[in-house]
Amino acid sequence: MTHLRLDELWQLLPQLEELRPVQDLLLSRSVPDPRHAWAGSGELETAGARLVGDGMSATDAAELARRAAERTAQLFAALSRALTALVDEDRPAATTALLEIAALEEAGQDPHRAEAWARSAFLVARDDRDQRPAGLALRRWARAARARGDLTSALERYRDGYEICHALGDARAGAEAAVGAGNVLEDQGRWPEAERWYRRALDLLDEHGADGAAERWHALLNLHIVLRSQGRLDDALPFLRQAARLTEDDPSAVPFIENARGQLRQLQGEHTAAEEHFRRALAASDAPGARVVIGVNLAECLLAQRRSLDAAETARRAEVEALSHGLVPRLPEVYRILGRVASERSNPDAFVLFERALEIIEDRALPAVEAARTLQAYAEAEARRGEPETARELHDRADELYRTLGIAHPRHPWSEYFAPTNGTPSDSTPSDGPLHSHE
Helix, strand or coil: CCCCEHHHHHHHCCCCHHHHHHHHHHHHHCECCHHHCCCHHHHHCCHHHCECCCCCCHHHHHHHHHHHHHHHHHHHHHHHHHHHHHHCCCHHHHHHHHHHHHHHHHHCCCHHHHHHHHHHHHHHHCCCCCCHHHHHHHHHHHHHHHHCCCHHHHHHHHHHHHHHHHHHCCHHHHHHHHHHHHHHHHHCCCHHHHHHHHHHHHHHHHHCCCCCCHHHHHHHHHHHHHHHHCCCHHHHHHHHHHHHHHCCCCHHHHHHHHHHHHHHHHHCCCHHHHHHHHHHHHHHCCCHHHHHHHHHHHHHHHHHCCCHHHHHHHHHHHHHHHHHCCCHHHHHHHHHHHHHHHHHCCCCCCHHHHHHHHHHHHHCCCCHHHHHHHHHHHHHHHHHCCCHHHHHHHHHHHHHHHHHHCCCCCCCCHHHHCCCCCCCCCCCCCCCCCCCCCC
16 A cells, blocks of 8 residues: 655645645545554644545546536536626526525635625625615625635625615524624624624514524524623523524534533533533534534543543544545644644644644635634643743734734633633633534
């Protein structure tokens, strides 16, 4: 069997956008290096250290080419419909077609392209008599902007979309926009403002009698999260209970509810109970992205119990989940928790994991907040190993990024949170971020 490592292959191949599917395929097929299985260095390995394995067969190449051609055909077919509709002065049809393209780009994990097409859809729809397509285009524009880390633009688009939907009396669409605005504000640590937007979503649904709308439990759950983040646990709990009651017959909501319960217990210092909730959330989820997030939360919970080996094993399972489904953007959060585990175990080379996370963030042009979170965790690890100057430099870089993004409250230092005498921090959740019920 070849011992060609993925990072060696990446150095040999040109870094071209059209090769992303090839990279994702090789990542999903890669295997751990058996030579390091029982070595101490295995604790520090990242995806790049995995072996290429059998490479890419002619059949694989043909399948990737077929998928690329199919996606291109779908894009141009939708563009054809959009152009025909514009010539026929049918702006709603043109908007719908352009939003189909935005959805294709979003499914392909390219928020920059998704945002560009959603913006075009809005430009087509903005002067039309029926403003519902314009409201939808704004919401999709906002979602893409948030995915690529432009929180300022995302918030503006969500607000504009909310105003349109509110004026039209479209409660569900308006609630979706309000929850989206709340999500962005929560990303920025602006919790009182996020709370107001989640309450605005609920008020709009109440006003129009939209009792059964899924947007209601989304808003309730996110309101619980933002209240919990402010340390208002007594205020937060009723909203979690309401969301749980509304979703009793909805299996798709179980991972969100159980994950939220786990984070609540984690904040209360009830780590054993938190672990049970995270495991239920993980068992109930069939969405790979959610499984990665929940797995990271579970790993942090295990680390809080000083079960560092169990935490590492759980994080590695999350890594495999991300790799096998081509979810490379999820890897930095996995490597952050693995870096914390290595730091907890006093491994002097824990920095390797944080550096790899930063490399992925840069290579994949991930949102800057991912870099800020990584730098913050990296700084804490350096401080732990007695490198105050390096830690200070990394903290300064993280703080500058947070300021640039308008984030007022960075993630709570994990080393403080896990201190045995610590209570319930009032300015954070126990992981890099909750598994939101998004708009």
